[in-house]
């Protein structure tokens with residue numbers, strides 16, 4: 364047991380961690396107008412504290428003492444312009460208080476705050492709305508906050524107090540002044556926030572925002588009065604689907620996710636049979652700010668018989684890490700340790716079941732409400748695509764869910780759309796990977812495909828380079844990069860065959876230009892060949908048939924995972940006037956020499972790269988220009 368020791372000063376002053384100070388400053392001067400959210404945040408913390416206690420009490424029942432039922436009490440005090448939020452949950456020790464209410468633990472928060480600060484007026488308002496603003500949100504409405512807390516099973520109680528302006532104090536609290544167990548938060552409301560002493564206002568907000576937290580909430584207006592219950596703490600997920608309204612789902616989603624948008628998809632089901640569990644899962648409309656934070660884990664909560672166990676159980680695969688909600692099962696023992704959870708075969712089976720149901724629900728939405736599904740895809744598609752790489756079993760299902768930008772137009776297309784419009788003789792699904800859509804659309808490698816009306820998927824997410832390498836066939840067609848290997852284009856008829864028959868001399872000239880280029884560029888390229896994929900550009904680079912596609916190679920090199928690069932193949936368009944002219948300049952070997960190097964540099968620039976030898980490039984360019992201008 365911890366007690367206040369004599370050496371501890373009566374009141375210790377602490378300075379907030381720099382990030383807390385920044386967050387508080389933002390909160391107080393926030394452009395975010397919906398201050399009501401502080402109530403949801405404090406109630407949600409109170410409910411979490413009650414759930415943590417329930418969990419710890421499984422191993423140590425004495426923690427509950429003679430007060431086993433979780434509750435949250437709101438006390439209004441109009442005379443003193445105060446509101447009190449009290450719970451009989453786990454409480455906080457002195458050190459926990461300093462840790463929890465003086466620092467920011469969550470990863471990604473700093474980056475998030477930087478984004479908000481950089482964009483105060485515009486995006487900021489929405490961004491902060493997406494962000495679980497947490498305990499510190501109470502400084503939006505209060506100019507003094509006191510947190511009195513006693514940890515379950517301990518005697519000592521502590522008072523944390525702050526005006527939110529840079530520092531806080533922690534002092535021991537007389538037993539008589541402290542809650543018997545749990546936390547009491549007193550907000551001294553500022554002038555603009557006096558509405559929060561109105562019972563009508565508070566009751567309305569609580570019912571609307573926190574109506575389904577799994578702990579009953581009561582309210583009392585005057586000291587000595589009997590508290591009135593405003594929500595009953597029934598777990599929404601235990602109700603049958605037909606008894607829950609869309610508004611109730613939305614409100615529950617907001618509570619469980621800390622996001623302030625509407626769910627784009629709600630999946631609620633009870634599995635019976637080998638394993639019994641209930642899932643209530645939501646796909647958000649907007650992306651959380653830390654979606655691509657490497658530390659971000661799934662945020663589904665695990666309950667066992669309505670007792671919250673952990674939100675760290677990875678109930679869905681990483682590529683569904685945007686899904687929020689919970690799984691409640693009676694098949695696991697209540698005293699399962701958090702460490703044992705990861706290896707539990709039951710949980711493995713549940714994970715599979717939940718994943719399948721979510722993917723099936725997405726498939727249904729794609730069919731019945733294509734517009735909403737597309738919005739989902741634009742927001743979370745690049746994350747779902749990670750499953751194409753990771754989840755061997757579900758690759759084909761995920762390919763069915765995937766949508767792509769293609770050369771066929773501006774919108775997104777499914778692979779089914781692609782195949783419906785594919786050429787009869789087409790054996791592959793063609794793609795081109797790169798870093799931006801604009802760059803891809805302008806790629807010379809696409810020309811021959813465009814000219815023959817063959818659609819090409821344009822892949823711009825870094826993950827695309829990886830999954831596409833090992834993608835399974837889709838409806839019997841394999842994936843093939845248009846910037847790698849032979850273009851296979853000869854098999855497809857061109858609409859109007861414009862290349863005129865070349866004279867034997869012209870053919871010989873092109874052949875010797877190719878031979879010259881091979882010789883001069885032998886350190887840069889593995890081969891120089893006549894192209895059937897170019898129609899407008901003079902040259903382009905492609906990767907050899909085997910090995911990495913060029914884009915993937917660049918990514919791996921950038922990440923330091925590949926020391927040597929494969930030499931690309933330079934393709935030359937023999938029908939291009941420039942190539943014809945260079946090939947014809949047989950009497951000017953110096954010019955031809957400069958020209959083949961410049962052609963190679965041009966192909967690199969078209970690929971988004973720089974010339975390998977900038978000085979040599981500049982010199983050749985100057986020589987060719989001078990000659991052209993007669994200088």
Ligand SMILES: Nc1ncnc2c1ncn2[C@@H]1O[C@H](COP(=O)(O)OP(=O)(O)OP(=O)(O)O)[C@@H](O)[C@H]1O
Nearest residue numbers: 408409412454455463464495496497498499546621
């Ligand atoms: N009523 C409470 N009882 C016990 N601990 C609390 C209470 N309120 C806050 N805390 C502690 O303070 C921490 C910080 O709370 P805060 O709301 O800022 O963040 P969070 O709850 O961890 O994250 P989020 O807001 O995303 O849920 C909590 O994790 C908890 O440890």
